[in-house]
Amino acid sequence: MASAVDIGLAADVRREGRTPEFLRVSLLVPDDQDVVTVPTGTPIGSAIDLMRRHDFDQLPVMTVNSHVVGTFTYRSFSQGLRHLRAQDDPLSMPVEDLVEDLRFVRAADEVSAVLGYIETDRAVLVGDEDRLLAVVTAADVSAFLWRRTRPFVLLQDIELAVRDLMRSSCTDEDLASVVSAALPGGNDERAARLEDLTLSELFTVLLHGTSFGRFFRTRFGNNRHLVRATLEPVREIRNKVFHFRDELSAEELQRLLDVASWLRRKILIRGGAR
Secondary structure (H helix, E strand, O other), X not given: OOEEEOOXXXXXXXXXXXXXXXXXXXXXXXXXXXXXXXXXXXXXXXXXXXXXXXXXXXXXXXOOOOOEXXXXXXXXXXXXXXXXXXXXXXXXXXXXXXXXXXXXXXXXXXXXXXXXXXXXXXEEEEEEOOEEEEEEEHHHHHHHHHHHHHHHHHHHHHHHHHHHHHHOOOOHHHHHHHHHHHOOOOOHHHHHOHHHOOHHHHHHHHXXXXXXXXXXXXXXXXXXXXXXXXXXXXXXXXHHHHOOOOOOOHHHHHXXXXXXXXXXXXXXXXXXXX
């Protein structure tokens, strides 16, 4: 029968990946991962059923002494079928007869050194034959990179949307005057290139004095207090992200999602008003 083996994964893998300044394999392992394995002798049909239930593409196969003898995968199964006779029942065969050898890597290895193995085999095993710590898949890599990059993508969307709405609110000449008024010491060249302003400066220009009521309310809405309350938290979140202070909380990430959606609606409304 199949077994789910929790071997203190998070703690063990994190201890082996002690250098935080580089992207290590240990960081790719989901915190709640249990290593699901099957013992030798498990019928292939049972292994496939287990993989379907868990949405896995691979299962390490282990002896009673917890020694990894190989990994059963859909690929190893399909390749093994070519060598079976017509009268053979592959689903009743022991799983160890149709396995492949996935690469073992250390938790402390740099991700750049193992990405090629993951790209080729869709997974690597963390640890060694006698101490399996984790399985890292291509899906784990994608999930990790998306978690890390999503705040940057959202902040980019927010900044580009604010610039777009501000540009569509007034002429280049008017834009130059409102930038100069909001940012003393500025110049027309900076005003002509909103991308040269920081996100904080963009918000300052947007919400400055009579400029909002005269120009920007047509795109952002009449209530400047609401606009300020919506956008202001993004300043601190942006600083936290770009200065790598810490990972964003769920609430902070949701704030970025809400602001991006709010701006997207403003752009859609502007397009419908044309």
